[in-house]
Amino acid sequence: KPKTKTQQQDSAVCSEGDGTCSSTRHLEECGIWLAPSSLPGAGLGMYAGRDFAKKEPLQETGDIVIPIVDIMMHQRGRGRWVFVWDEYTWNGKSLGLGHEVIKEINAASPGFGSAANSFLDLVNVDEGDPINTMPSGLHRSRDPGVGAFSTYNDRRSTAKVKIKSGQELFVNYGQHWFEQRIRLGPIPLRRGLKQSTNLYRRFQMFRDKNPQVDSKVFGALWEEFVKHTVYNESRILGAFYNTPSELEMLDRNMTLKQIRVHEGTRTKQWLFDHGTCADHIRADVSTIRQAGRGAFATRDLPNGAIVSSLPLIQIINKNVLEMYELKDIKTRKLEQRRRVGYQLLLNYCYGHVNSTMLLCPYGPIVNMVNHNQTRANVKLRWSDPERGNHEPGMLQQPIDTFSEDRTTKLSMDLVAIRDIKKDEEILLDYGDDWEKAWQEHVKSWNITDADKYISAFMLNQEENTTSLRTEFEQLSDPYPGNVNLECDLNIWEGINKTLFNTTLVINITSTDDWEYYPCEVLRRRVVNGTTLYTISMTRPPKEKKKDIKVPADSVPKNLKLSDVPRMAMRFTDRPYTSDMFLKEAFRHHIGIPDSMFPLEWMNYSPI
Numbered sequence: 366k367p368k369t370k371t372q373q374q375d376s377a378v379c380s381e382g383d384g385t386c387s388s389t390r391h392l393e394e395c396g397i398w399l400a401p402s403s404l405p406g407a408g409l410g411m412y413a414g415r416d417f418a419k420k421e422p423l424q425e426t427g428d429i430v431i432p433i434v435d436i437m438m439h440q441r442g443r444g445r446w447v448f449v450w451d452e453y454t455w456n457g458k459s460l461g462l463g464h465e466v467i468k469e470i471n472a473a474s475p476g477f478g479s480a481a482n483s484f485l486d487l488v489n490v491d492e493g494d495p496i497n498t499m500p501s502g503l504h505r506s507r508d509p510g511v512g513a514f515s516t517y518n519d520r521r522s523t524a525k526v527k528i529k530s531g532q533e534l535f536v537n538y539g540q541h542w543f544e545q546r547i548r549l550g551p552i553p554l555r556r557g558l559k560q561s562t563n564l565y566r567r568f569q570m571f572r573d574k575n576p577q578v579d580s581k582v583f584g585a586l587w588e589e590f591v592k593h594t595v596y597n598e599s600r601i602l603g604a605f606y607n608t609p610s611e612l613e614m615l616d617r618n619m620t621l622k623q624i625r626v627h628e629g630t631r632t633k634q635w636l637f638d639h640g641t642c643a644d645h646i647r648a649d650v651s652t653i654r655q656a657g658r659g660a661f662a663t664r665d666l667p668n669g670a671i672v673s674s675l676p677l678i679q680i681i682n683k684n685v686l687e688m689y690e691l692k693d694i695k696t697r698k699l700e701q702r703r704r705v706g707y708q709l710l711l712n713y714c715y716g717h718v719n720s721t722m723l724l725c726p727y728g729p730i731v732n733m734v735n736h737n738q739t740r741a742n743v744k745l746r747w748s749d750p751e752r753g754n755h756e757p758g759m760l761q762q763p764i765d766t767f768s769e770d771r772t773t774k775l776s777m778d779l780v781a782i783r784d785i786k787k788d789e790e791i792l793l794d795y796g797d798d799w800e801k802a803w804q805e806h807v808k809s810w811n812i813t814d815a816d817k818y819i820s821a822f823m824l825n826q827e828e829n830t831t832s833l834r835t836e837f838e839q840l841s842d843p844y845p846g847n848v849n850l851e852c853d854l855n856i857w858e859g860i861n862k863t864l865f866n867t868t869l870v871i872n873i874t875s876t877d878d879w880e881y882y883p884c885e886v887l888r889r890r891v892v893n894g895t896t897l898y899t900i901s902m903t904r905p906p907k908e909k910k911k912d913i914k915v916p917a918d919s920v921p922k923n924l925k926l927s928d929v930p931r932m933a934m935r936f937t938d939r940p941y942t943s944d945m946f947l948k949e950a951f952r953h954h955i956g957i958p959d960s961m962f963p964l965e966w967m968n969y970s971p972i
């Protein structure tokens with residue numbers, strides 16, 4: 366019997382969660398959505414739920430960035446292994462994490478940028494850099510929480526251009542990313558859509574010059590031309606989807622860019638039916654002191670609502686996150702090495718004690734949900750395949766089925782188990798194994814000589830109250846050995862010196878254009894109550910990697926600058942000294958309940 370319209374609407378609402386949600390108010394207000402991308406084969410994507418002005422933030426708070434350190438070194442000898450995270454990591458240096466290590470740092474950025482797709486001609490979102498902060502003043506001398514969460518956070522996405530409600534959101538992965546991934550097909554690079562449109566216009570001109578020929582013949586000719594040219598290699602031809610509607614729109618003089626934007630714009634109803642809201646939560650300092658930051662409701666959420674969807678990146682064997690003693694890496698075979706810890710990423714992934722499988726979620730703020738067994742207000746559930754990227758059949762497959770897969774196929778939801786009020790912290794029960802491991806960790810927490818430890822973050826916090834010490838002063842009163850002082854060449858180079866000299870005000874338009882190099886303070890003077898520094902900077906060793914914005918050679922070898930303001934200078938932690946490198950730091954995956962975890966994947970028993 367056909368349903369009435371109201372019944373249909375109600376069932377659409379309730380199928381969102383577990384059938385108990387009673388209103389759609391929370392969805393009406395949604396500003397960003399996660400739903401299947403308009404790009405063929407691109408999996409999930411992000412969409413605007415309302416209009417955004419140019420430069421307007423797309424989220425209330427930015428996303429976490431999780432360092433992955435020296436992974437190739439620690440995994441040396443493992444042979445070939447597929448690490449799906451490679452598709453979701455940024456070069457750590459380009460996000461300001463370079464000082465943490467000597468060798469290799471990758472930045473897992475599992476927030477907005479991992480969920481949004483990229484198409485270079487359609488980029489409408491700018492992503493900022495993360496900032497490095499320690500919430501709640503935690504300190505290694507007393508707080509077992511330090512080192513167990515990433516201090517890099519608040520990576521914000523803003524509208525690069527005006528965005529209309531329903532439009533798909535695209536971030537910039539960079540040309541290099543596409544050039545390296547030929548397997549994705551001939552995806553157009555920057556200005557590619559313009560070149561492709563021009564090609565079609567030339568074809569149109571040819572057609573217009575021959576009015577005596579039936580237009581159907583031209584249609585067939587275009588199809589033959591596109592199909593039989595070396596299609597696989599041509600990014601210009603790869604821009605055409607060759608659907609009847611595309612040709613019709615091209616003939617109406619729309620450009621391919623206009624067509625892609627048009628096709629990538631969804632109605633609110635479509636987003637309701639196929640997507641999940643991706644801004645029900647924001648990040649803030651957790652109500653659980655040792656936990657660092659947490660996720661908080663941005664609006665009232667009814668019982669049964671999907672608080673957040675968690676698309677999952679699989680790591681089929683958690684041993685790829687193992688870290689070993691340096692001397693063992695050099696001298697012993699992989700299986701004989703002593704494990705000293707795990708990558709911090711482990712704490713952000715879901716798993717089971719009896720399995721090697723880890724499932725690590727991505728999407729805005731989804732990694733911020735903390736654990737509490739009595740205050741939990743959400744539960745986990747496998748996602749509805751209609752609404753995202755979840756293939757339930759994969760839950761019946763052995764883990765090895767995923768071994769060569771570079772795409773993600775699984776997704777869970779965090780579903781409200783009672784009404785949640787705006788600003789309430791979202792909490793999940795991570796399971797008894799996690800709770801037990803945490804309690805044991807708290808009991809054994811003891812870091813030798815930790816009282817004296819001062820991090821770069823703590824020194825940077827003193828910014829307005831204490832002057833920086835000169836090299837001479839440091840002879841008797843040195844800074845701690847675990848920090849470096851760096852000066853930002855770009856801020857200094859970029860400011861209006863005449864304005865600065867008269868007003869001592871710097872107008873910084875972007876904090877992304879940093880270019881920090883080690884520097885020393887030679888002198889300081891106070892002008893109108895502001896302390897200014899004479900500094901010397903030495904040219905860093907030559908960088909071979911592409912991602913350094915200014916070639917190191919372009920910085921004069923010995924640079925001396927006077928009247929540099931404190932804001933162009935920062936302390937950074939020396940390599941391998943920050944809290945995440947503590948051997949004692951807590952590492953444990955988040956537990957997936959037994960009732961959900963596939964028996965097929967129970968391939969491991971902890972000793």
Ligand SMILES: C[S@@+](CC[C@H](N)C(=O)[O-])C[C@H]1O[C@@H](n2cnc3c(N)ncnc32)[C@H](O)[C@@H]1O
Pocket residue numbers: 429510513514515651653655656657658659712713714732733734735736737803951953
């Ligand atoms: C998925 S992350 C949650 C976000 C994290 N709080 C942050 O600031 O990035 C999991 C980690 O958060 C911390 N955490 C979560 N719940 C906690 C709790 N109840 N007590 C202490 N730490 C907790 C632990 O470090 C855990 O490994």
